[in-house]
Amino acid sequence: MRFAPYTEADFDLHPLMFYYEVTRACDLVCKHCRASAQEDPAPDELSPSDALALIRQVARFDRKPTICFTGGDPLKRADLFDLIACAAEHGITSALTPSATPLATFDAFRRAKEAGVSAIGLSVDGPNAQVHDAFRGFDGSFAKAMEILDYARDLNLPVQVNTSVTRRNVELIDEIAEMLELKRVAVWSVFFLVPVGRGVEEVRITPREYIEVFEKLWRHAQTKSYAVKTTEAPHYRRYVLEHGGNPLAAPRHADGEAVGRGGGRARAPLGVTDGRGIMFCGHNGEIYPAGFLPIVCGRFPRDSVVDVYRNHPLFKALHNPDNYKGICGTCEYRRVCGGSRSRAYALTGDPLAAEPDCAFEQ
Numbered sequence: 566m567r568f569a570p571y572t573e574a575d576f577d578l579h580p581l582m583f584y585y586e587v588t589r590a591c592d593l594v595c596k597h598c599r600a601s602a603q604e605d606p607a608p609d610e611l612s613p614s615d616a617l618a619l620i621r622q623v624a625r626f627d628r629k630p631t632i633c634f635t636g637g638d639p640l641k642r643a644d645l646f647d648l649i650a651c652a653a654e655h656g657i658t659s660a661l662t663p664s665a666t667p668l669a670t671f672d673a674f675r676r677a678k679e680a681g682v683s684a685i686g687l688s689v690d691g692p693n694a695q696v697h698d699a700f701r702g703f704d705g706s707f708a709k710a711m712e713i714l715d716y717a718r719d720l721n722l723p724v725q726v727n728t729s730v731t732r733r734n735v736e737l738i739d740e741i742a743e744m745l746e747l748k749r750v751a752v753w754s755v756f757f758l759v760p761v762g763r764g765v766e767e768v769r770i771t772p773r774e775y776i777e778v779f780e781k782l783w784r785h786a787q788t789k790s791y792a793v794k795t796t797e798a799p800h801y802r803r804y805v806l807e808h809g810g811n812p813l814a815a816p817r818h819a820d821g822e823a824v825g826r827g828g829g830r831a832r833a834p835l836g837v838t839d840g841r842g843i844m845f846c847g848h849n850g851e852i853y854p855a856g857f858l859p860i861v862c863g864r865f866p867r868d869s870v871v872d873v874y875r876n877h878p879l880f881k882a883l884h885n886p887d888n889y890k891g892i893c894g895t896c897e898y899r900r901v902c903g904g905s906r907s908r909a910y911a912l913t914g915d916p917l918a919a920e921p922d923c924a925f926e927q
């Protein structure tokens with residue numbers, strides 16, 4: 566069945582993406598980890614039966630969001646394939662973001678695909694092992710990530726590569742872009758640091774440098790075979806609009822061919838941002854507007870994720886960009902951008918405050 570396009574009115578009723586942190590356990594010690602992941606599962610992790618009940622509840626949204634099974638390392642969770650299968654049985658599209666460790670085998674991805682996963686998200690923070698492994702705190706992590714890309718290609722699973730931009734790799738954007746072209750990824754999602762978890766120890770780039778990175782990303786978006794998007798930097802959409810592009814539609818080459826193997830899937834429709842089209846459930850059932858916005862708005866199973874998304878005061882405030890403060894509240898781009906609500910909260914304590922890292926003039 567084909568659904569009508571997602572519209573602004575949908576923001577009040579159902580998220581587009583539902584991130585479920587199935588565990589905080591992970592064998593890596595990444596420098597910018599949101600979850601400050603640990604080697605073993607937390608004692609309050611949702612039980613297998615509660616995790617299945619959560620997925621069944623997500624299926625009650627009138628328009629079912631895509632579930633992204635994240636962590637920690639979701640492959641550390643013994644019942645992961647049951648959770649994926651449950652999502653598929655309820656008509657929910659799902660994606661998986663594994664850590665690049667020995668648990669990420671070809672067989673694990675084959676099982677994930679058989680259970681119903683339709684895409685993989687993979688972190689790659691540098692164009693080579695020297696840079697990437699320093700981020701990840703684990704020698705061999707880059708080689709493993711490249712291996713995972715090969716597994717995914719062999720299994721015909723589209724891959725979204727996630728790259729965190731910090732002071733460590735801001736000069737290497739072009740090199741990373743070229744490497745990803747060779748690896749034939751579907752989507753490149755560039756994440757701009759939010760100082761939470763272990764990310765507080767990393768150095769953010771300056772607002773002016775955001776613009777320089779946006780310029781590079783837009784150039785690659787128009788010339789590479791993969792699609793490009795940003796995470797926690799929605800002002801990239803403003804950059805694209807001001808440079809003749811349409812951030813809400815799949816861009817096209819001059820000959821009319823869609824740019825990016827990911828096509829329209831890679832584009833965040835409308836102004837999707839933290840709590841507005843996005844919802845996050847932690848390993849213990851705590852419900853947040855986003856993984857980088859750690860304000861607890863409820864706790865599953867005591868609270869319904871459907872009810873929290875529609876009725877919690879913070880979610881309701883985030884749904885409407887007219888509630889944003891400072892320059893974001895009056896900016897003509899607030900409905901397609903709106904700034905990172907997570908970064909606003911991390912740096913000011915107010916999730917509705919102006920995006921601290923926006924250098925655009927009003």
Ligand code: SF4
Nearest residue numbers: 893896902903904923
């Ligand atoms: S002022 Fe806010 S809404 Fe406008 S472009 Fe900057 S971050 Fe986006």
